[in-house]
Amino acid sequence: MTLGPPRVVSIEDLRRLARRRLPRAVFDYIDGAAEREVTLRENRRVFEDVTFRPRQAVAVAPCDLSATVLGTPVSLPVLLAPVGSSRLFYPRAEEAAAHVAGAAGTIYILSTLSGCRLEDVRRATSGTAWYQLYLVGGREAALAGIARARAAGYAALVVTLDTPVAGLRERDVRNGVKEVLSGGLAGLPFLPQFLAKPRWLFDFLRDGGLMRFPNVIIPGQGALAYLDVEAALQETTVTWQDLGWIREAWGGPILVKGVLTAGDARRAMAEGVDGIIVSNHGGRQLDTVSPTLRALPEVVAAAGTRVTVLMDGGIRTGSDVVKALCLGAKAVLVGRAYAYGLGAAGEAGVGRAVDILRRDMVRTMKLLGCASVKDLNRSYVDVPAQWAGATQASPLRGGQDDLSDVLA
Ligand SMILES: Cc1cc2nc3c(=O)[nH]c(=O)nc-3n(C[C@H](O)[C@H](O)[C@H](O)COP(=O)(O)O)c2cc1C
Incomplete structure (x- = not known):
């Protein structure tokens, strides 16, 4: 599917198009978050608390957006975050998004629940x-998934820590997601929302309709069913102890996703991880946790230069990316920004999302008077004084190498 060139100039435009094409339950699955969605809103709003300090009259051309993330050179420090069930948004959506990421010179992170x-x-x-x-x-x-991922050539493993249970996504409950997935009579009242979007329905059925998760093969049962995800999450909390056997089975770089505090960052480093992703799952898990941009300085201060720190949550513009990099993230991940693109127009929509973010970044960097993302630092932004780890000179809380509190 193609996207007409004019008018789609922001991620918000893609969101609007996704809302038009997708059934309400599918759009809300992307757009919604946990409980009262406070963290979802704060993840966005908090970018307004950080303001730029431009250096004027600096010629910046060309603008270098390239970075190295865990040894991999990327031409755009914006990775595509794991987004489960993307295939509900558009046929073969995970493949489409991965293709765009490769063409854009960045990294695609595939969800287990693909x-x-x-x-x-x-x-x-x-x-x-x-x-x-x-x-x-x-x-x-x-273990079977890890072995397949290694054999297929995935370069790093991202272990998500913040899902000991599925968050309460109230929109999903109201849209009857469970009833529809159960396939029984209880789902009937919720079906009109799907019938109201014939173009989506046609694409969905053409792509095979509702399928199972082909990367989770349960011994004796086969591929995990959609309806069983919530129960399956609940039965399988990841603990720090699990990182040992995961690392042994994987044998390559590991990042943990879902860290929001210096304490957890130190714990992750003590477990030997290679990277930390500051994330609150886009506000979809525990509501009213800290917005991620605000948590970032604390984690960066704790991590020092020992591990790669990435961040996601609320990023919808290139200037958001630049602010996160100024606060110490090596690169960011985007979830909804490209998921809206998938919902709007599949591969073309993801391509547009990536283009929007890249162009925004270049413009922002030029206006800021900074020629390379490698030169971005705290001096280009003002940060509220009360943020933990906010001032460059602040002592590291607990000390960078003091692991006693986590190893006790
Ligand atoms: C529809 C949707 C599905 C997601 N599925 C997963 C997942 O399977 N695994 C995971 O670790 N994170 C998942 N996430 C969280 C994202 O990886 C990422 O942390 C989050 O989207 C970042 O916030 P943003 O959407 O504001 O960019 C999902 C997010 C969305 C919006």
Whole structure:
């Protein structure tokens, strides 16, 4: 599907198009978050608390957006975050998004809960791909997934920590997601929302309709069913102890996703991780946790230069990306920004989302008077004084190498 060139100039435009094309339940699955959605809103709003300090009359051309993330050179420090069930938004959506990421010179992170086979997604990108691990389906299923991801050539494993249960997404409950997935009579009252979007329905059925998760094969049962995800998450909390066997099985770089505090950052480093992703799952898990941009300085201060710190949550413009980099993130991940693109127009929509962010970044960097993302630092922004770890000179809380509190 193509997107007409004019008018789609922001991620918000893609969101509007996704809302038009998708059934309400599918759009709300992307757009919604946990409980009262306070963290979802704060993730966005907090970018307004950080203001730029431009250097005028500095000629900046060309503008260098390239970075190295965990040893991988990227031409755009914006990675595509793991977004489960993307295939509900558009046919073979995970492959489409991976393809765009490769062409854009960045990294695609595939969710365990993908609708496409991980091997097919890996083949779809010319670039680097990482695999995000949930332990849904138990240890044996996870070990099989890890072995497949390694054989397929995924370069790093992202272990998501913030999902010991599924968050309460009230919109999903109101839209009857469970009833529809159960396939029984209880789902009937909720079906009109799908019938109201014939173009989506046609694409969805053409792509095989509701399928199972092909990367979670449960011994004796086969692929995990959509309806069983919530229960499966609940049965399989990842603990710090699990990182040991995961690392042994994987044998490559590991990042943990979902860290919001210096304490957890130190704990992650003590477990030998290679990277930390400051994330609150886009506000979809525990509501009213800190917005991620605000948590970032604290984690960066704790991590020092020992591990790669990435961040996601609320990023919708290139200037958001630049602010996160100024606060110490090596790169960011975007979730909804490209998921709206998928919902709007599949691969073309993801391409547009990436283009929007890239162009925004270049413009912002030029206006800021900074020629390279490698030169971005705290001196380009003002940060509220009360933020933990906000001032460059602040002593590291607990000391960078003081692991006693986590190892006790
Ligand atoms: C529809 C949707 C599905 C998601 N599925 C996963 C997932 O399967 N695994 C995971 O670790 N994070 C998942 N996330 C969280 C994202 O990886 C990322 O942390 C979040 O979207 C960042 O916030 P943003 O959407 O504001 O960019 C999902 C997010 C969305 C919006």
